[in-house]
Amino acid sequence: MQYYNFDKTAAFKTLSALASTGKDFDYKAIDAERVRNTITPMAAGLAYSYAAKPVTPSVLDALQALADEQELVAKYQALLDGETMNTGENRKVLHHLLRGQLGNDVLFEGKNLGVFYRQELERFSTFADAVHAGKITGTTGKRFTTAVQIGIGGSDLGPRALYLALENWAEVEGKKKLNAKFISNVDPDDASAVLSTLSLEETIFVLVSKSGTTQETLANELFVKEKLKKMGLDSSRHIVAVTSETSPLAHNKAYLNSFYMDDFIGGRYSSTSGVGGVILSLAFGPDVFKEILSGAHEADALSLEKNIRKNPALLDALIGVWERNFLGFPYTAVLPYSQALSRFPAHLQQLDMESNGKRVNRFGQPIAYSTGPVVFGEPGTNGQHSFYQLLHQGVDIVPLQFIGFVQSQRKDDVIVDGSESQTKLKANLAAQIAAFAKGKNDVNANKEFTGRRPSSLIFGRRLTPSSLGALLAHFENKVMFQGLVWNINSFDQEGVQLGKTLTRKVLAGNSGDEILEAYRKLLEI
């Protein structure tokens, strides 16, 4: 298998030559037939609709040729088979293996990692069941009613987004076992505020740090331990650790239990490991977490399809590349018409921008083309009353990713003016897609909508554990495929290191750096 820079491929030239096809795309010609013919089924009953994306059959053919030339599916298979895809850090990339096996056995230092991951899954499933059964309790013997995750970045955004996505579903389906809360920021107001609302004797903490050295997480751990101590509670009966086996948190009697992953599970890809699994299994039960895994696994399997028209993650990735590199759009907005997905855009922002916000290729050489876009978003319809003004009538064009569901989660609704709120929600979604694509002429330029603003739609029947898992894996795989197109390493994050180094310098005393010392003075550090 060969790894080429994107601008060295034949497909790059073909696509460059086609750019005007995208720029002049006839949005007004989108009709019912195009909507019907531009739907790619996704896993777990979801579907990807790209009628309102500026792609013609010839563009799709060129994107297919790109996928073939760059051997994107073969490279994904190599990743599944355990090849060292995180080149910078010399690591395998194995988050798919957490969900099921789609390649060869992956062996490392004599260990079958698929077996190891499944064992850990069963270990924390059993643990969660014991908590729910009241067999494991805190210091005073009271049952745990709340689980609090202590983690940051990948140990926070993904698990938090998934928890919020299913909290209401679980409640109405009778699956809610424990409340979950999250402490992430080193800002002491975060931990202090969360802890002030809790009955600590009924609280179990999930301390998550792969390395066991994350500054914020260790500070918050001690914050929690001091509060437990003040209440006369034994912290070793209230904290479990999720970490790697080589971390200082591992095999440590200071914790009630410890669950393990390894360096082959990147933070932003770790929601389907113990990083997300422990808190979600405690909150909703291990069966619900396993349904998330099963939806994700189905999406992972679908991503092996070589025909881009049948592989939604690959297709989504390639359309994104088309928009980024040939149509020149530097951002993309994620707009879920589902309040349950309120923090899903923040997770995708991390997933995408941390993975593909790179300016060197997988061999560490600078590249000369655009990579990952800026990603942002808020739930609809809220966003409609906020930043959509710029999306509709701004000078620049922002590609849009809509997400919507036929049914609500709670099925608790009201009829006003002849329609349910869920119907209004969906009507708004349909209206926005049409408005962005087609616009509206008006003699008053201030009331004119130029339209021609691309969007795609992921839709399904209801947001459930399996469709949520499929949605999560769809975006993980999309980001992976884009990284492979761009020939970058989507699995490291060297860009976070310099800040850490300079922070340590500031904390160690006089840094000897004039600008650091000047800001130390301003902020009274």
Added chain:
Amino acid sequence: MQYYNFDKTAAFKTLSALASTGKDFDYKAIDAERVRNTITPMAAGLAYSYAAKPVTPSVLDALQALADEQELVAKYQALLDGETMNTGENRKVLHHLLRGQLGNDVLFEGKNLGVFYRQELERFSTFADAVHAGKITGTTGKRFTTAVQIGIGGSDLGPRALYLALENWAEVEGKKKLNAKFISNVDPDDASAVLSTLSLEETIFVLVSKSGTTQETLANELFVKEKLKKMGLDSSRHIVAVTSETSPLAHNKAYLNSFYMDDFIGGRYSSTSGVGGVILSLAFGPDVFKEILSGAHEADALSLEKNIRKNPALLDALIGVWERNFLGFPYTAVLPYSQALSRFPAHLQQLDMESNGKRVNRFGQPIAYSTGPVVFGEPGTNGQHSFYQLLHQGVDIVPLQFIGFVQSQRKDDVIVDGSESQTKLKANLAAQIAAFAKGKNDVNANKEFTGRRPSSLIFGRRLTPSSLGALLAHFENKVMFQGLVWNINSFDQEGVQLGKTLTRKVLAGNSGDEILEAYRKLLEI
């Protein structure tokens, strides 16, 4: 006073000629003296530091000349004096007048609007005091313990961001009177979930819609009324309205009380009217809300200063224009190192993108230059473990707006490795500013930081009601000044209309529009 398109000004030419000064700005030369000399005091003890922005004295002089040529401060004064600045809708723009008077009396249809706004402020202050004293209760006579805002867009994001910003401060300062919750989305899961957690007999609802016709808000109002009815509660004893006097919600016996604003208070600028004032006065007491107003008023007064080096909102606006129009950056990130400001970026996203996401000038003519950028952000240090990778090592440059405070709000902290968490928070902030500006050379390109990424810092002693008010008004005035530079109307939002029209079409039955009908089928509307 003359209103010119930006590209017709002499300053536009001067700044264009200076662009290379910004592009070649020597970030490595930033030293302690520059940091000291590039601080502009703001209201309420805050300060704006722009050492790490690519501006030289000659650029600042050219920006001063732009401010003078475009008569920005005189136009602001005209706005304060009640001139019709919302040209598209033929309306005055009077949100500053809510905070205090800085110009002539503003009269409309025989009414002195400053007097009217103060009367309403006193009316809802008295009302909140009566609720706190237990003189006003719900149907069962129990005291209100929770206030729930029903509103969307400007009636949600700003008030919610301000509530979250002060919730912890209020708790530790003994000012917390009621809990506040928010229902915004037409997604029925939003209202259903919020209501499921409440004791309705102890809940007062604040229904906010200026027009009294907002689809989402009316649907959620009925949602609430049905739940109240089911509990045997009289909704007219549990709901107050905040609206204009001409709306169907006004002077309506269906509500416990009604408080008024008018068409001269735009949604995204309405946090300091009853839209934010009623819920914040209920939550924290009217005195706290008046402190917010006082901080905002101080910022408004400071914005009248003609010397841009002494007018932080104007300076911030002009540096933003410099980056947008001459250095070509299409986005900006807002990064508060304060968990309390977790939703402040979402408010600023609305404020900025809805105000300045425009492609026609104030006379309704298309313009040929860039206007408002895409705005996004999350609190630090959380963002450091998320999208900062792209900010540090991405292909494109994203200008950054940091915000930080010397002290935490709750003053509940822990010492780990010799420093408090608040100190770590600030050390991270200082480190990031330095890292983004100066970067780091490395023989390994993957570990290299090119630096040269601009940022500014707003800092202060502690986030309090008055500093929060100053912060809010700073950004409102910044956005206003940018709109004046671009010669656009920052106070209308025609871009939200088409979606509303098409939604009504879908809800009314067969829309006769092929694409709408196709999506109706997909989403089973």
